[in-house]
Amino acid sequence: MGTRQRVAITGMGTVNPLAHSMPETWSRLIAGESGIGRITRFDTVGLGLTVHIAGEVKHFDPTDSMDARAARRMDRFCQLAVAAAIEAVRDARLVIGEQNRDDIAVLFATGAGGITTIIDQEAIRLSKGANRVSPLTVPALMPNAAAGQIGLLLGVRSMGMALASACASSNDAIGMAMAAIQLGWAKTVITGGSEVALLPLAIASFSNMGALSTKYNDEPQRASRPFDRERDGFVLSEMGTALVLEDLEEAQRRGAWIWAEVAGYGASMDAHHLVAPPPDGNGAVRAMRAALANAGMDPSEIDYISAHGTSTPLNDRAETVAIKEVFGEHAARVPISSIKSMVGHSAGGCGALEAAACAYAIQEGVLPPTINYEHPDPECDLDYVPNTARRTAIRSALSNNFGFGGHNSCIVLRQIDWLID
Numbered sequence: 001m002g003t004r005q006r007v008a009i010t011g012m013g014t015v016n017p018l019a020h021s022m023p024e025t026w027s028r029l030i031a032g033e034s035g036i037g038r039i040t041r042f043d044t045v046g047l048g049l050t051v052h053i054a055g056e057v058k059h060f061d062p063t064d065s066m067d068a069r070a071a072r073r074m075d076r077f078c079q080l081a082v083a084a085a086i087e088a089v090r091d092a093r094l095v096i097g098e099q100n101r102d103d104i105a106v107l108f109a110t111g112a113g114g115i116t117t118i119i120d121q122e123a124i125r126l127s128k129g130a131n132r133v134s135p136l137t138v139p140a141l142m143p144n145a146a147a148g149q150i151g152l153l154l155g156v157r158s159m160g161m162a163l164a165s166a167c168a169s170s171n172d173a174i175g176m177a178m179a180a181i182q183l184g185w186a187k188t189v190i191t192g193g194s195e196v197a198l199l200p201l202a203i204a205s206f207s208n209m210g211a212l213s214t215k216y217n218d219e220p221q222r223a224s225r226p227f228d229r230e231r232d233g234f235v236l237s238e239m240g241t242a243l244v245l246e247d248l249e250e251a252q253r254r255g256a257w258i259w260a261e262v263a264g265y266g267a268s269m270d271a272h273h274l275v276a277p278p279p280d281g282n283g284a285v286r287a288m289r290a291a292l293a294n295a296g297m298d299p300s301e302i303d304y305i306s307a308h309g310t311s312t313p314l315n316d317r318a319e320t321v322a323i324k325e326v327f328g329e330h331a332a333r334v335p336i337s338s339i340k341s342m343v344g345h346s347a348g349g350c351g352a353l354e355a356a357a358c359a360y361a362i363q364e365g366v367l368p369p370t371i372n373y374e375h376p377d378p379e380c381d382l383d384y385v386p387n388t389a390r391r392t393a394i395r396s397a398l399s400n401n402f403g404f405g406g407h408n409s410c411i412v413l414r415q416i417d418w419l420i421d
Contacts, residue, residue, distance in 0.1 A: 004182055005181060005182045005247055005248070005249075006247075006248040006249075006261055006263075006420070007177075007178045007181050007182065007245050007246070007247065007248060007261065007262045008245065008246050008247075008248045008251045008252075008256070008258045008259070008260070008261055008262075008416060009243050009244065009245060009258070009259040009260050009261070009262060009355075009359050009413070010091075010092040010093075010094070010244050010245075010246050010251050010256040010257060010258060010259065011087075011088040011089055011090070011091035011092025011093075011094060011242075011243065011244035011259075012087075012088050012091055012241070012242070012243050012244070012259065012356045012359065013083070013084040013085065013086065013087025013088035013089075013090070013091060013241070013242050014084050014087070014239065014240065014241040014242070014352075014353055014356060015057055015060060015080045015083050015084055015239060015240050015241075016035065016055075016057060016237070016238075016239035016240075016241065016343050016346075016349075016353055017035025017036065017055035017056060017057055017058070017237050017238070017239065017343050017344060018033060018035040018342065018343055020057075020059075020060060020064075020083070021087060022087065022091065022241075022356055022360075025353075025356075025357075026357065026360045026364075028342070029339055029342060029343075029357060029368040029389075030366050030368055030369075030389040031389070032342070032368075032369050032371045032387060032388060032389065033342060034220075034221035034224070034341075034342050034371060035055050035237070035342060035343050035344070036053055036054070036055050036220045036221050036223055036224055036235050036237070036342075036343075036344055037053065037054075037055075037056065037220045037221070038052055038053055038217075038220055039052055039053060039054050039056065039198070040056060041056065041198060042200060044200075044203075047200050049200060049203055049204060049207065050207050050214050051203050051206075051207045051212045051213070051214055051217070051236075052217040053213070053216065053217055053220040053223055053235060054198050054203070054235060054236050054237060054238075054344065055235055055236070055237025055238065055239070055343055055344030055345075055346070056198060056237075056238065057080065057238050057239065060079075060080070060083075062074070062079040062082075062083065064083070065079075065082060065083040065086050065087075066079075066082055066083070066086075066153060070082075070149075070153065073136050073139065073140065074140060074145065074149060075113070075114035075115075075116050075117040075140045075141060075145060075196070076116050076196040076238075077110055077112075077113065077114060077115075077116070077145075077146065077194045077195060077196040077238075077240070078114065078140070078145045078146045078149050078194070079240075080194045080196065080238070080239065080240025080349075081108060081110075081146035081149070081150065081192070081193075081194035081240040081242065082146070082149050082150055082153060082240075083240065084192060084194070084240040084241050084242035085106075085108075085150045085154065085190050085192070085242040086153075086154075087242070088190065088192070088242040088243055088244045089154060089190065089244060091244070092244040092246075092256060092257075093256065093257070094188065094244060094256075096154055096155055096156060100187070100188070101155055101156050101157050101158075102157050102158055103158055103186055103187040103188060104154075104156035104157075104158050104186065104187070104188045104189070104190065105156070105158035105159040105160060105177070105180055105185065105186035105188070105189045105190070106147040106150045106151050106156060106158075106159075106160040106161075106189070106190045106191070107147065107159070107160070107161055107163060107173050107176050107177045107180065107189055107190075107191045108144075108146045108147040108150065108161075108162060108163070108173060108190070108191060108192060108193065108194070108242075109162065109163045109164065109165075109169035109170045109172065109173035109191075109192065109193035109194075109348045109349075109351075109352070110143050110146060110162060110164060110169060110193060110194055110195055110348040110349070111164060111165075111166050111167065111169055111195055111197070111347035111348030111349075111403070112143075112195065112197050112202075112347070112348070113141060113142060113143035113144075113145065113162070113164075114140050114141030114142065114143075114145060115141070115196075115197055115199065115202070116196055116199060117137060117140040117141040118137075118141050119199055119201060121133050121134060121137045121141075142162075143162040143164055144160070144161060144162035146162065146194055146240075147160045147161055147162050148160065150190055150242075154190070156190070158185070158186045159180065159185055159186060163176060164348065165403055165405065165407040165409065166347055166348070166403030166404040166405050166407055167308070167310075167345070167347045167348070167350060167351070167401055167402060167403030167404065167407075168267070168351065168401045168402060168403035168407040168408060168409035169193050169347070169348035169351065169401075169403065169409075170192060170193030170241070170348060170349060170350060170351030170352035170353075170354075170355070170401065171265075171267075171351040171355070171399065171400075171401040171409035171410065171411050172267060172351075172407075172409045173191045173192065173193055173351075173352070174191050174192075174243065174245070174262060174265070174351070174352065174355055174411055175262075175265030175266075175267065175409065175411055176191075177189035177191035177243075177245045177262075178245060178262045178265055178411075179265070181245060181246070181247050187246065187247050187250050188244065188245065188246045188247070188250070189244075189245045189246075190242055190243075190244055190245075191242070191243055191245055191352070192240070192241045192242035192243050192352035193240070193241065193348045193349045193350070193351060193352040194239070194240030194241070194348065194349050195238060195239065195240075195346040195347045195348040195349035195350075196238040197236065197238070197346075197347065198236060198237075198238050202236065203236060206236060209275065210233065211233055211234060211275075211312060212233045212234060212235070212236060213231075213232050213233040213234065213235055213311065214232065214233065215230075215232045216232075220235075221372075222372050223235050223311075223372075224311045224340055224341045224342070224344055224345075224371075224372065225311050225341060225371075225372035225373065225374070226307065226309035226310065226311045226316055226338035226340060226341050226370050226372075226373075226384070227307075227309065227316045227320070227338070227370060227373060227377060227380040227382075227384045228311075228372060228373050228374055228375050228376075228377065229375035229376065229377040229380075230374070230375050231311045231312065231313060231316065232311075232313070233311065233312055234310040234311050234312055234340065234344070234345040235311070235340075235344040235345060236344060236345060236346075237343055237344030237345060237346045237349075237350075238346055238349070239343065239346045239349040239350070239353055240349055241349060241352035241353040241355075241356055242352065243352060243355065243356060243359075245262060248261065248416070258416040259359040259360075259362075259363060260358070260359040260362045260363070260413045260414060260415065260416065261413065261414050261415070261416050261418065262411060262412075262413060263294075263295040263296075263297070263396075263412045263413065263414045263418070264291045264292060264293070264294035264295025264296075264297065264411065264412035265290075265291055265294055265409075265410070265411050265412075266286075266287045266288065266289065266290025266291030266292070266293070266294055266409075266410050266411075267287055267290065267407070267408060267409045267410070268283045268284075268286040268287040268290065268408045269283060269405075269406045269407060269408070270282070270283035270406030270407075270408065271283075271406060272406055273406065274404060274405060274406065275404045276314055277314060277315055277318040277319075277402060277406075278318065279317075279318060279321070280318070280321060280322075280325075281318040281319060281320075281321045281322025281323075281325065282322075283402070283406060283408040284308075284318065284319060284322035284400065284402055284408050284410075285322045285325045285326055286408070287400075287402075287408035287409060287410045288322065288323075288326045288398065288400065288410050289326055290410070291398065291410035291411060291412050292326075292398070292412060294412070295412040295414070296420075297396065297412060297414075299326055299327045299328065299330055300327075300330050301396060302327070302330075302334055302396050302397065302398050302412075303334065303335075303392075303393070303394045303395055303396050303397065304334065304335055304336075304337075304358070304361060304367055304394050304396070304397040304398075305323065305334055305335070305336040305337075305397070305398050305399075305400065306336075306337065306338070306339070306354045306355075306357065306358050306397060306398070306399040306400065307319055307323075307336050307337065307338045307370075307384075307400055308338070308340075308400045308401050308402045309336075309337070309338025309340050309341070309370065309384075310338075310340055310345050311338075311340065311341070311345075315402065316377075316380055317377075317379050317380060319400065319402070320379065320380045320381070320382055323336065323382065324382075331382060332382065332383070333383070334382075334383070335367055335383050335384075335385050335390065335392070336370075336382055336383060336384050336385065337367055337368055337369055337370040337384055337385040338370050338384070339353070339354060339357055339368050341369075341370045341371045341372055341373075342368075342371055347403070350401065351399065351401040351409065351411075354399050354401070355399050355411060355413065358397040358399050358413045359413060361394050361397060362394050362395065362396070362397060362413060362414070362415055365391055365392060365393050365394055366389050366390070366391050366392075367385050367389060367390045367391075367392060367394065368385070368389055369385045369386065369387050369388050369389050369390070370384040370385055370386055370387070371387055372387075373386035373387055395414060395415045395418065396412065396413065396414035396415070396418070397412070397413045397414070398410060398411075398412055399411050399412075399413065
């Protein structure tokens with residue numbers, strides 16, 4: 001490991017189907033609550049959709065975090081990102097001013113960016129004419145809008161960019177933020193991910209490819225059931241989550257509270273299929289091993305795995321196979337859970353919330369459960385922390401995210417008092 005700079009998480013914020021803050025989200029996660037419900041934003045039956053459920057963010061008012069004029073200039077994915085970033089900076093007790101604004105970067109992820117704006121403005125063009133299209137359409141739809149708006153509203157001026165690798169996007173953003181600090185490109189990075197794709201077009205497409213759950217329209221909270229034998233697809237959701245990452249020495253110097261260390265990052269590509277994982281989980285295996293090697297850790301040192309756990313038949317089986325390959329005999333002992341069972345799957349937004357949940361688990365010694373685990377699957381036969389949170393000492397965690405395109409991304413978090421040789 002040498003003298004590589006260590007990177008700390010000092011702040012976290014989120015807006016998701018369970019809550020509009022990280023403390024409330026954590027309370028509901030460990031209580032095993034579900035944020036999945038009937039879609040209220042549009043008439044799924046009238047539109048002929050076969051999927052009627054999702055993880056909607058309820059009662060969100062962007063003006064609680066920003067002024068109305070700024071909010072009107074943003075797509076919803078950007079509003080969630082900004083609200084989460086403001087909470088994360090507040091949680092980090094990070095004061096931004098002339099003395100540090102040039103050392104604070106923003107690396108923020110999304111899978112689809114401002115897809116809501118694209119669809120809304122094209123509808124306006126078709127119905128009312130080209131001259132009625134908003135001049136703010138492009139600034140709102142671009143994937144880097146979240147990074148740009150966070151930088152603009154918080155006044156930070158180091159590097160800023162968007163990262164997009166489908167469902168692996170947030171982990172990639174966190175990994176790149178860690179690297180940016182270690183390489184000296186920034187001292188502090190606001191990172192995370194946001195996604196809002198709860199639209200008839202996206203639901204129809206995912207449904208037609210057989211990716212979404214359709215069996216539980218009348219029981220929405222039972223629909224997301226990772227690793228359960230009766231799983232039939234993921235539940236689409238929306239969310240934005242932000243983390244403040246800092247050089248550990250700088251954070252300690254200013255007396256910041258340290259949630260956890262981002263200790264390792266690994267990524268790979270499957271080169272197998274655009275939307276399906278290889279049955280042997282080879283890409284996931286390589287990403288997990290790369291993250292562990294980057295952290296300088298042995299698989300036996302991992303106390304908890306935050307699974308990608310989408311609730312699809314193919315993914316959960318392949319992830320189980322991959323975990324067994326990487327962890328060997330330890331695979332049967334290490335607890336694994338998927339919070340997607342409670343918040344659904346938000347592509348570019350999911351990894352950041354899962355990383356934040358890992359940091360809470362490390363601090364509080366509680367593992368969030370995999371709810372709706374009712375029917376054991378002989379092909380998914382590990383310890384998935386079924387249905388009820390578990391209190392146990394956790395010093396380290398591996399968080400997995402795998403995305404369409406064959407992208408695999410894993411990060412390792414651990415207690416800040418971990419000794420480095």
